[in-house]
Amino acid sequence: MYSKITVILFFSFVSLASFSQEAKVTIDLSMQKFIGAESELKREKYFNIHSSFSSWDLASHADVLFDQLDINFGRTFGGPSPFQKSKTQVPKPSEAKARGINTAKHWKNAPLFKKYKTNDLIITDHPANAFQLNMDYEKIAAYNVEYLKNAFPIMPKYYEVMNEPFVHSKDYVKTWAETDAVILEMTKLHKVIADKIHAEIPDIMVGGYSSAWPEVDRKNFDHWNTRMKSFMDTAGESMKFFATHLYDGRNVTGNYNYRSGSNSEAILDLIETYSYKKWGIVKPHLISEYGYTSKGLLGKPHSPELNGVCLKSYNNILMSLLDKPDRLLKSIPFIVGEGNWFYKDKKKNPDGHPYPWVIVKKNKDGVKEFTDLKKFYELWKGVSGKRVDVISSNPDIQVNAFIQEKKAYIALNNLHDKALNTTLAFLRKSKEYIQSSTLRRLYTTDAGIPKLVYFTDYDFTKDIVLKSGETVILECNLTETPLKSKITENNYYSKTYLQKVEAKKTIQFTIDNVTTGKKGRAAIKMGIGRAHDLSKKPQIVINGKPVEVPENWAGYDQKSREQFFGVINIPFDIRHTIKGENKIDITFPDTGGHVSSVILNIEKIE
Known part of the structure; x- marks a missing residue:
């Protein structure tokens, strides 16, 4: 019989790493976001x-x-x-x-x-x-x-x-x-x-x-x-x-x-x-x-x-x-x-x-x-519209946001095995467009039973404590559709991939045909497959500029797997990128495993 005990045993077996217990989610309802050429949420895709x-x-x-x-x-x-x-x-x-x-x-x-x-x-x-x-x-x-x-x-x-x-x-x-x-x-x-x-x-x-x-x-x-x-x-x-x-x-x-x-x-x-x-x-x-x-x-x-x-x-x-x-x-x-x-x-x-x-x-x-x-x-009923800009300070809090006419939908999800206190920060007077809001919360109780609850007239200025594995959608009624500016995200790829790691030996990834700007955000998405006792924090240099590698990533520590295989998202100053060819150098202190992929992610404000 598949019982609650089975579920609990499974989750304890693959318990998540205990990283930061807080997150800040920054929302700009006035900035429409494109990923490639896509902004409208197509429900038939999802x-x-x-x-x-x-x-x-x-x-x-x-x-x-x-x-x-x-x-x-x-x-x-x-x-x-x-x-x-x-x-x-x-x-x-x-x-x-x-x-x-x-x-x-x-x-x-x-x-x-x-x-x-x-x-x-x-x-x-x-x-x-x-x-x-x-x-x-x-x-x-x-x-x-x-x-x-x-x-x-x-x-x-x-x-x-x-x-x-x-x-x-x-x-x-x-x-x-x-x-x-x-x-x-x-x-x-x-x-x-x-x-x-x-x-x-x-x-x-x-x-x-x-x-x-x-x-x-x-x-x-x-x-x-x-x-x-x-x-x-x-x-x-x-x-x-x-x-x-x-x-x-x-x-x-x-x-x-x-x-x-x-x-x-x-x-x-x-x-x-x-x-x-x-x-x-x-x-x-x-x-x-x-x-x-x-x-x-x-x-x-x-x-x-x-x-x-x-x-x-x-x-x-x-x-x-x-x-x-x-x-x-x-x-x-x-x-x-x-x-x-x-x-x-x-x-x-x-x-x-x-x-x-x-x-x-x-x-x-x-x-x-x-x-x-x-x-x-x-x-997810009714969630639709044009994507708007939203970012999370903690990769364990996943975020997406959309505006459909005079409604905004802000979705947050907690990948962590612990509750995370999440602060919502609204940019460029976005908060002033919100008349009222409803919070939908989908989570499981201590007994493992799923619950979906709604809070009307929700005070969105307060922090949200997201339970482990909880997803929430903040549905906001707006005075108007405030889209006034644009940010476009593109991913750029290297034809170098799946490189063996040797201690103190630099692996270089060349990324061509990059379009960038002075305003926006940039990140390196580094995929690595390495034994658990090996470093996940190499030295990284892009176009001669050193980049700090975070010690957190989306989801658990993967200790239940034979080795770690995951993407670590590494944000850095967009001004370190250049138009055309960009070079990323990665150097690990120890030997073993592979760098599977390196992708340059640029979000350019236009």
Whole structure:
């Protein structure tokens, strides 16, 4: 039974580092912020459910979920599945067409279709239905194209060829030693399918590889070299996006750990940097699943405590992804509909319990009710608008802020395992625009039960004490929309990456084509993978100017992992940057590990 005790044991096992217990959040409601060319919060990128408008389960809840809470559809296992019936032969395109026509009827007849249909949807397949060894990949691609042309009344925008394929590579061979060959073949299939689909169906974007376990730093980055790097080298040219699953806990395999915070930042930064190295552009991410998972959760009674753990992970990861609108296509918290298929699974669920990640559960008496996962969408209800400038003095307090007409939404999230006293400081008379405010707080009680509470007429001039893992949204009613100035954030990449660290040996990163200014902020985002007893505070010099490296980063100390792998954000004076070529020198006092990526982040006031 998944109980509160299990949750508490897990959190004590990966207890967070005790850094500063205070934070200052500075807000300028008059300054519109752009990240790349993006300022408007596109809810379809972030506030999704792992389901589609073909779902019959959710029809009776549509008014609440899709009208009131403005939830968008995210992903469905509705791909071509060429090996759904036979594992030994590729069916003919004529069969794909016939099956596709029948599928299209199912979509059109679904009760949600008429009102909620959208092309902003991901389709994928289970690996066993999408791939078999020693098959003709051109024939598979031909089947898939013919199916896609006929199966969808409205063409989905995104197609992941397989869901989490590489962790299933052992299903096709007898030994783990043989799995590298299987992974290569799966990768080749991605490329063949992508090339054919992009040529014949330009409205759909194909990508992969839906990494279930992005433990890229494992065995001195051997996991990176044999998984994502190999995939990018072989199929990346044909991919429109790179898909990754980010889970706290343990997804399929690996140690219990947190991805949220510095670790997920390092994973995504490494993918971005290698993309820039290969093609001179950063191909976008598709985070088609994220949240919390672990072995042993299936077939257990419904657990509000588990819902509470999941809600923390959703918000931790969401707040990070909100900072990447210019290089993120879509992200989906792993929350599904009713999961009726799971009640019928006698092997994994002999006692007929709900699937752990459903938004609607069925009780033993057959009565259906919403689970606490609904609180994720209730917390973020209505949050929209143009991004405004907000910064936090403590990386454990994540921040985002938006203005929609005469409303402002200021979101704060606490990554720390302790409460943090947070002071709100409003710049350039921003405070004067606020007429009234409501504070939404989502947290878990001492017993692990998630609570969402609202405080109306909230005194926003007071400090907010954020509980461990708490997310708050301050919704402010404004006298007017005060946007008067502009700040633009851009990230600049070096083609040098994944450098071994040797004691007192300087590693130089050259970053070209930088646009900067005299007003604004600058930071170096340094990704490192090092043993826990090695230094995380090197000497850093940019363009001849020394930079102080902080001793804090987003999230926990990672002691539950084999080594530290994360991004340390290093702010410095923007006047140390120059237009064009910038040089960053990094020197560690000790030998071991790697600098995985170095990104120059510039926020220029215009």
